[in-house]
Amino acid sequence: MSKLSLILLLVAILAIASSHADGDRRRPCPGRCQSLSSGGKSVCIRNKATNTCTKLRACRLREKNCRRRDNGLEPIRETCVTRCRNILGSSGVGQCAPRIRKGVLNAAGSKRIRSCRRPCHDNKVATCWRNQQNGCILQTRCQAEQRNCERPHNQWVQASRWSCSGGTVGGGVRHCRRSLKD
Structure with missing residues (x-):
């Protein structure tokens, strides 16, 4: 036999032996779950x-x-x-x-939300509205009624125009201005 054939035979034997050895070895499991660990x-x-x-x-x-x-x-x-x-x-x-379905409320809640979605006809005049967290927004009366209908807590109530100064229609909720010094 030539040296090349002996080397190839030796490599083949080593490959077969290592594959059998790998079959007996199992991957180790990650660390054990400790009963005292709160993580x-x-x-x-x-x-x-x-x-x-x-x-x-x-x-x-x-x-x-x-x-x-x-x-x-x-x-x-x-x-x-x-x-x-x-x-x-x-x-x-x-x-x-x-199973909890995303986006689906209970039957009473979804009917209530649907009833709140009526079209607004007075979209012209935006006034200042305040909520319980001292947030102010410029919106129409119809928009305020819709939002109050959808969320029975933290209602929007009409506030002075000064509270919303610096805000814009569609600008979102901002902290209300408290006095002329602000």
């Missing part, structure tokens, strides 16, 4: 078959998924944490809460 957010896991949810810390889920990976199983996937909102504490098992 880490809670995550939610949902069992679709029984509609039960489990709330646990994220590090516990990583540990479970590491063990599952070592056993050749698929990882557990987390679901939206709001599905576990009925489970008290940072961990536990219970019935899953219904």
